[in-house]
Amino acid sequence: MRQDELTEIRALPLFRNMEAENFDRLFRGAYVQTFPQGVELAREGEMADFFHVVLDGSVELFANWNGRKSTLATIHPLSTFILAATIKNGPYLMSAQTLEKSRMILLPSTDVRAHFAADSGFARAIVLELAQCYRVVVKSHKDIKLRTSPERLANYLLRQSATAADPSSFDLKMEKKRLASFLGMTPENLSRSIKALNTHGVEIALNNVRIVDFNLLRDYAKPDDLIDNPTI
Amino acid sequence: MRQDELTEIRALPLFRNMEAENFDRLFRGAYVQTFPQGVELAREGEMADFFHVVLDGSVELFANWNGRKSTLATIHPLSTFILAATIKNGPYLMSAQTLEKSRMILLPSTDVRAHFAADSGFARAIVLELAQCYRVVVKSHKDIKLRTSPERLANYLLRQSATAADPSSFDLKMEKKRLASFLGMTPENLSRSIKALNTHGVEIALNNVRIVDFNLLRDYAKPDDLIDNPTI
DNA sequence: CGCTCCAATTGATATTTATCAAGAGCCTAG
């Protein structure tokens, strides 16, 4: 691992408060690796051998049951997965695969658990990270239980808009097929939901989203901080 | 707070590894209180003033949006809510109310955060608790995204059966209205799903569930440890 | 350039789920 990479990683909230000696020891056993698109990094049911930190690219978390598949989340830099399985020394509840060429840190789970037990600064950082993860899932759960599928799409677009360079024109960051699965609908249904949003101030052509009337869209979507604000 | 209560609480995984002095200090500011049925203990959006540990009774966690309401979880002894909001010093994402007369510990959030920062044994216990909470929500999320509503009911019954004194005959622990909301369906739909399970080895009369053919029910429900096993 | 592949869309239809309305059963206060 290069020195500038180590410096960058050392500055992450998760590692910032580790004692220097522990940080060095933990990262002696770490890998920084670049994976091509479509690599399966974790398979649900298997034991969590590695804790992952995404440095570049993106990772899809998904789950299967009875022949069905659902995308549960996508992870972007600089975020982590799947911490809870590592800490509990339990099986992954979700599978993970790269959506594009991605660079990430792999930390052996046993090392993470050892340092978590020995370094209280690290333990506290893990608490904050886990609390964050927990709240993200709760928000997703509220989203899917309280909203219809076009409502979920409308709010998704508002959330994307909030992080885009140009809030009124941006590109979808996923294939529509995957977006549909993430939003809990079929691809056919997503197509129809997209058309339905034309009457609520949104125009989607190919991968480009243009929000032509924010007030109209907000009136329909009714975004709520307790579901849609990623910072709280 | 009575001494025997304190001894019982001290033995909980969350507090077991706290230093004695810190435990005493934390519980000097604690309340143990008994609430009647239907008391709202937390309202979503408000700041987390207290961290709760349920000693007796049960608590419903639910959320509202746009005039709709959904039950997200029910908390039984000896479990906690809502830790993540307390740790992050953020707003509750869910509301909480007692489902029956319930006794619980209330710990001021500021005290919890202070001890979390100062006591590494406590910090580590919180990590494990949070990791557990996270995995519970992920399982719920998989349940609702991957299964139809009668499938969710069938698997719910199998999970209840696993904890019942008599696995083949037990009572529902909630009003059907609430169970319907928890399972993500309307009460009318729950009634119909219950009838539909007659052909899969289940008979429900009033509140009593009798599983007359486990193999038949399992064939239909296809329970999966990665969704239905609360211990992993 | 034309071919092929695959994602995306569209239309028709089926299934699932929700809504609305009515009735049955049960609990409890008076």
Place this chain on the structure above:
DNA sequence: CTAGGCTCTTGATAAATATCAATTGGAGCG
């Protein structure tokens, strides 16, 4: 008792969503 209020159930219908089949339309490639 019994009347009222509640949950639960049932039936009829509507709405939402999924499925199936066919077509469109890029993107990559020889």
